[in-house]
Amino acid sequence: MSLTEHVVSYITDTPAESIPPEAITAAKRALLDTTGVALAGVPEDGPTIVRDMVSRHGPGPVAIIGSAQRAQLLDAALATGTAAHALDYDDTTLPLHGHPTAPLLPAVFALAEERGRSGAALLDAFVIGFEVEARLGHAVDPSHYGLGWHATATAGTLGAAAAGARLIGLDAERTRHALGIALSLAGGSRANFGSMTKPLHVGNAARGGLQAVLLAERGFTATEESIGGPMGFLKLFAAEGEDAPERLEALGESWGIVDPGINVKRYPCCYGTARAADCLFALIEQHDLRAEQIERIDVRVEPGGLAALIHPRPKDGLQGKFSMEYVLTAILLDGEVRLATFEDEAVLRPEAQRFLDRIHTSEGATPPEFAGAPKFAHVEVTLAGGGSLVHAVDEAAGSADHPLSWDELADKYRDTAGRVLDMEAIERGIEHFATLETARSLDGLIADLCPAGD
Amino acid sequence: MSLTEHVVSYITDTPAESIPPEAITAAKRALLDTTGVALAGVPEDGPTIVRDMVSRHGPGPVAIIGSAQRAQLLDAALATGTAAHALDYDDTTLPLHGHPTAPLLPAVFALAEERGRSGAALLDAFVIGFEVEARLGHAVDPSHYGLGWHATATAGTLGAAAAGARLIGLDAERTRHALGIALSLAGGSRANFGSMTKPLHVGNAARGGLQAVLLAERGFTATEESIGGPMGFLKLFAAEGEDAPERLEALGESWGIVDPGINVKRYPCCYGTARAADCLFALIEQHDLRAEQIERIDVRVEPGGLAALIHPRPKDGLQGKFSMEYVLTAILLDGEVRLATFEDEAVLRPEAQRFLDRIHTSEGATPPEFAGAPKFAHVEVTLAGGGSLVHAVDEAAGSADHPLSWDELADKYRDTAGRVLDMEAIERGIEHFATLETARSLDGLIADLCPAGD
Numbered sequence: 001m002s003l004t005e006h007v008v009s010y011i012t013d014t015p016a017e018s019i020p021p022e023a024i025t026a027a028k029r030a031l032l033d034t035t036g037v038a039l040a041g042v043p044e045d046g047p048t049i050v051r052d053m054v055s056r057h058g059p060g061p062v063a064i065i066g067s068a069q070r071a072q073l074l075d076a077a078l079a080t081g082t083a084a085h086a087l088d089y090d091d092t093t094l095p096l097h098g099h100p101t102a103p104l105l106p107a108v109f110a111l112a113e114e115r116g117r118s119g120a121a122l123l124d125a126f127v128i129g130f131e132v133e134a135r136l137g138h139a140v141d142p143s144h145y146g147l148g149w150h151a152t153a154t155a156g157t158l159g160a161a162a163a164g165a166r167l168i169g170l171d172a173e174r175t176r177h178a179l180g181i182a183l184s185l186a187g188g189s190r191a192n193f194g195s196m197t198k199p200l201h202v203g204n205a206a207r208g209g210l211q212a213v214l215l216a217e218r219g220f221t222a223t224e225e226s227i228g229g230p231m232g233f234l235k236l237f238a239a240e241g242e243d244a245p246e247r248l249e250a251l252g253e254s255w256g257i258v259d260p261g262i263n264v265k266r267y268p269c270c271y272g273t274a275r276a277a278d279c280l281f282a283l284i285e286q287h288d289l290r291a292e293q294i295e296r297i298d299v300r301v302e303p304g305g306l307a308a309l310i311h312p313r314p315k316d317g318l319q320g321k322f323s324m325e326y327v328l329t330a331i332l333l334d335g336e337v338r339l340a341t342f343e344d345e346a347v348l349r350p351e352a353q354r355f356l357d358r359i360h361t362s363e364g365a366t367p368p369e370f371a372g373a374p375k376f377a378h379v380e381v382t383l384a385g386g387g388s389l390v391h392a393v394d395e396a397a398g399s400a401d402h403p404l405s406w407d408e409l410a411d412k413y414r415d416t417a418g419r420v421l422d423m424e425a426i427e428r429g430i431e432h433f434a435t436l437e438t439a440r441s442l443d444g445l446i447a448d449l450c451p452a453g454d
Numbered sequence: 455m456s457l458t459e460h461v462v463s464y465i466t467d468t469p470a471e472s473i474p475p476e477a478i479t480a481a482k483r484a485l486l487d488t489t490g491v492a493l494a495g496v497p498e499d500g501p502t503i504v505r506d507m508v509s510r511h512g513p514g515p516v517a518i519i520g521s522a523q524r525a526q527l528l529d530a531a532l533a534t535g536t537a538a539h540a541l542d543y544d545d546t547t548l549p550l551h552g553h554p555t556a557p558l559l560p561a562v563f564a565l566a567e568e569r570g571r572s573g574a575a576l577l578d579a580f581v582i583g584f585e586v587e588a589r590l591g592h593a594v595d596p597s598h599y600g601l602g603w604h605a606t607a608t609a610g611t612l613g614a615a616a617a618g619a620r621l622i623g624l625d626a627e628r629t630r631h632a633l634g635i636a637l638s639l640a641g642g643s644r645a646n647f648g649s650m651t652k653p654l655h656v657g658n659a660a661r662g663g664l665q666a667v668l669l670a671e672r673g674f675t676a677t678e679e680s681i682g683g684p685m686g687f688l689k690l691f692a693a694e695g696e697d698a699p700e701r702l703e704a705l706g707e708s709w710g711i712v713d714p715g716i717n718v719k720r721y722p723c724c725y726g727t728a729r730a731a732d733c734l735f736a737l738i739e740q741h742d743l744r745a746e747q748i749e750r751i752d753v754r755v756e757p758g759g760l761a762a763l764i765h766p767r768p769k770d771g772l773q774g775k776f777s778m779e780y781v782l783t784a785i786l787l788d789g790e791v792r793l794a795t796f797e798d799e800a801v802l803r804p805e806a807q808r809f810l811d812r813i814h815t816s817e818g819a820t821p822p823e824f825a826g827a828p829k830f831a832h833v834e835v836t837l838a839g840g841g842s843l844v845h846a847v848d849e850a851a852g853s854a855d856h857p858l859s860w861d862e863l864a865d866k867y868r869d870t871a872g873r874v875l876d877m878e879a880i881e882r883g884i885e886h887f888a889t890l891e892t893a894r895s896l897d898g899l900i901a902d903l904c905p906a907g908d
Contacts, residue, residue, distance in 0.1 A: 049672045053665075057511060057526045072511045148685030153638070181651050184607070185658065187641035191677040191685035197635050200674070204639065211507075218503045220654070223645040231602030231645035 003228030003245055007132060008176045010252050011162050016124050019255075024437060026257045027123045027130070032433040033264050033409055034090045034101040035065065035449065036416035040268075040339060041086030042066035043419060046196035050082045050203060062110045063446045066420045073114050073214070074207045077160075080106035081203030085152070088198075089416070092263045094400075095247075095256055096137035096151055097144070103156030103205035104129045108163050111210060112442050117167055119439030125167035127257055133159025134256045136233060139247040143239035145190070153188025153201035154237055158226075160209025170216060180222025181212035183233055261400030264409065267337045268416075269321035272308050274396035275377030276301065276324060280331050282391045283381055291332040293383055296358045299324060300378040303363045313356055317342040325359040326352065328379075338415045370394040406434070420451055457682030457699055461586060462630045464706050465616050470578050473709075478891060480711045481577045481584070486887040487718050487863055488544045488555040489519065489903065490870035494722075494793060495540030496520035497873060500650035504536045504657060516564045517900045520874045527568050527668070528661045531614075534560035535657030539606070542652075543870070546717045548854075549701075549710055550591035550605050551598070557610030557659035558583045562617050565664060566896050571621055573893030579621035581711055587613025588710045590687060593701040597693035599644070607642025607655035608691055612680075614663025624670060634676025635666035637687055715854030718863065721791040722870075723775035726762050728850035729831030730755065730778060734785050736845045737835055745786040745809065747837050753778060754818045754832040767810055771796040779813040780806065782833075792869045824848040860888070874905055 001009070041047055042065075051067060054075035062076035066083060070076070084090055084102040093100045104126055112122040137144070137155040144151055161182035165175040185208035188201040216222075225232045227248065234243035267277055276299045283289050311319040311326070320326040320342050329352050330341045340346060370376045373394035381389045395402045404412070410430045417426045425448045432445040439445065455463070495501055496519075505521060508529035516530035520537060524530070538544055538556040547554045558580055566576040591598070591609040598605055615636035619629040639662035642655040670676075679686045681702065688697035721731055730753045737743050765773040765780070774780040774796050783806050784795045794800060824830045827848035835843045849856045858866070864884045871880045879902045886899040893899065 046674060049669060049674045052672055053668050057514070060511070148690045150638075177649075180646060180649065181654065184604075184642045184646050184651050184655055188638045189677070189680075189685045189690050191679055191683055191690075192634060192638050195631075195634065195675040195677055197638050197674070197676040200635065200669070201638055214507050215503060215654070218506055220500060220503045220651070221649040222651040223643070223649055225645055226643075229645055231643045236602045236643050236645075 002225065003234070003248055004176060004179065004224060004226050004232065006249060007162070007179065007227050007251060008172050011128055011132065011166050011175050012170070012172045014128060014252065019124060019127050020258070022258045023127050023255045024123050026262060027126045028433055028436050029406070029409055030091055030101045030257075030262055031105060031126065031436070032413055032430065034084055034105050035429070035433070036413035037087060037090045038080055038084035038102075038105070039066040039421060039449065040089065040416035040419045041083035041199070044083070044086040046199050047079060047083035047086050049196070050079045050200070054079055062114050063450050065106075065109065065449045066451070068451055073110050074210055076110045077106040077206040077210050078203040080109065081206035082199045085199035085202040087268060089265050089268045091265065093134055093256065094260050094263075095141070096134045096155060097141045098137055098150065098152035098155070099202070100130055100134055100159070100262070102202045103152060103160050103209070104133065104163050106203070106206040107160035107209050108167055109442065109446070111164050111167050111213070113446055115168060116441050118441060119436040119445075121167060122442065123437055125163045127255075128166045129159045129163025130257045131251060131255065132162040135248050135251045136227070139234055139244045140238035140242070143242035144237050147237075147239060148190050149237055150188040150190050150198070150201055153205050154186040156202065156205030157186040157208045158182045158233065160206050161212040164210050164213035165216070168213065168217065170213065174216040176224065176226070177220060177222045178212045178216035180224070180226040181215055181220065182209055183223070183226040183236070185212060186233070261403070263400050264398040264404055266396070266398040266404065266412065267327070268339050269327055269337065269342060270308050271396070272301070272305055273324050273327040274398070275375065275393050276379055277327055277331060277337060278393050278397045279377050279379035279391040280328055283379065283389050284331070284335070287389055289332075289381065289389070291355065293385065294332065294358060295382045295384045296360060297328060298380045298382070299328070299359065299361045300364045301361070302366065302375050305375060306361055306363055309361070312361070314347050316344045317347055320347040324361050325356040328359050329355045339419060367392045421449070422451075425451070456679065457688070457702055458630060458633065458678060458680050458686065460703060461616070461633065461681050461705060462626050465582055465586065465620050465629050466624070466626045468582060468706065473578060473581050474712070476712045477581050477709045478577050480716060481580045482887055482890050483860070483863055484545055484555045484711075484716055485559060485580065485890070486867055486884065488538055488559050489883070489887070490867035491541060491544045492534055492538035492559070493520040493875060493903065494543065494870035494873045495537035495653070498537070498540040500653050501533060501537035501540050503650070504533045504654070508533055516568050517904050519560075519563065519903045520905070522905055527564050528664055530564045531560040531660040531664050532657040534563065535660035536653045539653035539656040541722060543719050543722045545719065547588055547710065548714050548717075549595070550588045550609060551595045552591055552604065552606035552609070553656070554584055554588055554613070554716070556656045557606060557614050557663070558587065558617050560657070560660040561614035561663050562621055563896065563900070565618050565621050565667070567900055569622060570895050572895060573890040573899075575621060576896065577891055579617045581709075582620045583613045583617025584711045585705060585709065586616040589702050589705045590681070593688055593698045594692035594696070597696035598691050601691070601693060602644050603691055604642040604644050604652070604655055607659050608640040610656065610659030611640040611662045612636045612687065614660050615666040618664050618667035619670070622667065622671065624667065628670040630678065630680070631674060631676045632666045632670035634678070634680040635669055635674060636663055637677070637680040637690070639666060640687070715857070717854050718852040718858055720850070720852040720858065720866065721781070722793050723781055723791065723796060724762050725850070726755070726759055727778050727781040728852070729829065729847050730833055731781055731785060731791060732847050732851045733831050733833035733845040734782055737833065737843050738785070738789070741843055743786075743835065743843070747839065748786065748812060749836045749838045751782060751813045752834045752836070753782070753813065753815045755815070756820065756829050757817045759829060760815055760817055763815070766815070768801050770798045771801055774801040778815050779810040782813050783809040793873060821846045875903070876905075879905070
């Protein structure tokens with residue numbers, strides 16, 4: 001059996017009942033989290049421009065999540081996908097070396113809504129698409145990234161096609177054609193990191209995957225060797241000799257969505273602050289610590305761990321996201337790190353700017369209890385009244401090994417969704433996700449993800 | 455100045471009046487030819503499926519050439535582009551290692567129609583887009599092809615973006631963003647050669663280039679290094695050390711559309727038959743040769759020149775396209791090689807099947823007069839009444855060095871356009887192209903490229 005046939009048969013032949021409950025639970029958690037992140041991305045400039053562009057096409061039958069605007073299927077996937085990655089606040093998974101949920105979610109939401117599919121069918125398609133996407137990304141890692149490609153975009157396109165094919169039940173031949181079409185729609189250079197085009201990669205992946213499915217459904221043909229073969233995904237997108245077909249052959253042997261699982265980003269700022277933030281939250285909880293008790297804070301992280309944190313004295317919200325000093329300050333002043341933490345006024349308030357001086361950062365030796373861990377944070381708080389408090393972590397909260405609870409995920413959703421939805425819709429949305437496998441259609445959920453029009 | 459800045463300033467700063475008349479003439483010839491090829495492609499299965507898919511989106515303001523269907527701008531470019539390459543009968547240019555006109559034509563036609571631009575503006579944008587596209591393809595040739603990429607698709611996407619940016623007069627900053635967006639929309643694996651997805655590459659290139667322009671026009675941002683830089687076009691799409699920035703620096707020093715120019719495909723069949731067909735037409739014209747005079751024909755071509763001609767006894771139209779024996783037979787029986795030559799019934803008619811046996815092919819030594827030429831055909835006709843006639847060529851008619859006359863191009867257009875248009879519309883269309891630089895808008899031309907609806 002060729003590699004392509006292996007992937008195709010995985011998509012078409014995996015029995016729905018063989019998907020374990022843990023995988024369905026992981027899918028529900030991922031959809032809740034990334035839907036919230038997409039909602040928070042809706043007001044950003046990039047997604048707003050994309051919605052404006054597709055508004056030329058007139059209203060269509062499919063929701064753009066977080067917007068009153070309705071669009072054609074492919075346009076809706078493009079717009080929702082761009083929003084899902086606009087804040088870079090969506091989940092990651094290690095094998096993909098990228099963001100797995102953002103390209104899949106807009107594809108399965110849009111297609112399930114248009115075709116009137118159930119919540120269970122959506123979850124099933126999401127899990128299958130996730131496994132294909134993550135394994136494809138893993139098979140070309142790390143040379144794919146090194147060559148300049150963005151796996152979220154490339155593997156995301158084929159993952160979205162896999163999910164779409166599964167969702168509408170394409171047969172093996174049409175699924176094969178869908179993957180072949182998707183191969184030629186896959187792209188996305190890391191040169192565009194730091195611009196609006198990075199989130200556009202996600203919208204394009206969702207859109208391209210669905211375009212491949214719509215064409216294949218109608219009998220459009222493509223290569224038989226979209227995955228293996230001399231010009232299939234593995235060879236085209238990896239350096240010579242570095243593609244790893246055996247990693248893809250393992251598709252179906254385990255559930256990557258469960259293990260190694262999904263990393264959720266807990267704080268809407270540079271990931272380099274996450275472990276130190278966790279330490280400070282732990283000290284606050286254990287010792288009822290307050291800002292006025294503190295003389296200084298010393299933060300130590302692994303060598304290189306401060307490289308991205310280039311703004312010790314941030315002057316606006318964006319700089320605040322790359323400031324260890326500000327993130328810890330905000331935790332002490334506000335007791336939380338949320339989207340509003342990074343509004344310009346929050347960063348510029350005098351009490352925050354004054355407190356920044358008390359925080360001192362360094363890179364240094366790993367604490368003995370975490371010997372061998374690639375990353376850590378060690379936070380020592382010196383109290384004004386004498387004495388000090390210490391906490392250290394190696395894995396950030398929200399990582400696959402330290403997952404957030406459902407309530408913690410829901411709390412993140414309240415923050416993210418709150419940028420565009422009212423409180424009642426937010427609470428109903430959380431409940432929809434909690435019971436998604438029982439929903440006969442997505443209509444109720446979608447209605448609660450879209451604010452009413454003007 | 456960076457490579458990207460060089461390309462951007464070429465697009466935005468080249469004075470329209472600096473484009474020589476020869477380049478405008480070449481553009482008109484290319485547009486006439488590829489429009490005809492696109493019209494002939496309209497009834498094919500792949501383009502028909504694409505039109506069906508975009509018909510879901512309801513009617514729009516832009517023509518799909520050769521169809522009564524009107525569509526949104528991006529959908530129209532997708533559909534017309536797919537038709538333009540469906541028969542692989544569209545032009546080529548050496549530096550691109552691909553098909554230059556097919557990705558550009560749908561983009562400039564759709565955008566010029568929607569924005570009410572003139573024929574002169576369209577020709578100007580086409581020439582600028584052509585130069586960018588061909589130079590980009592040249593800069594990554596040959597490793598681009600060797601890695602599995604299809605330059606028509608990849609360079610075509612950036613070429614279409616360049617043409618679109620020029621057509622609507624984007625400023626330098628927005629043009630730069632358009633190229634950056636287009637970089638991440640570029641893709642297309644040669645694994646899909648031989649399937650409907652190969653022509654889809656062209657539709658996607660035209661569509662992606664225009665999407666980049668529409669987004670950039672609205673302020674969407676992208677990388678500053680879409681061409682050079684560590685993850686720009688040259689590095690991303692060429693093997694290590696094989697990208698050739700100096701080939702791109704030559705942009706603006708000469709007009710590639712004039713020299714080396716465009717190769718037009720004269721016959722709608724495998725290019726490996728073209729030189730031998732030219733020889734036989736020459737003998738017919740010189741000697742008033744008729745089939746019944748002929749005892750046998752011996753065709754000799756360069757070593758490897760028969761590799762693709764795998765059907766000495768074709769049983770249907772598609773096989774006939776890859777049959778030296780049938781192409782020469784049809785020339786003798788019909789006096790022409792046209793689209794109708796490759797209908798199944800034409801191939802299967804008894805007088806054709808009988809004549810195939812008289813034709814003998816071989817690969818062998820280059821005739822002395824063409825010493826050093828990479829390809830040739832040598833045709834010797836043995837007459838039933840005794841004696842023989844010989845003709846040999848190295849360059850096929852229609853190649854850049856042996857261009858077809860305008861009347862010969864128009865004759866090809868009559869054949870290709872005849873698949874979907876009536877004779878009056880065809881003749882008016884030829885006249886529109888002949889005077890395109892004087893057209894205030896495309897409305898008259900477009901009307902004559904679209905049959906009335908049912």
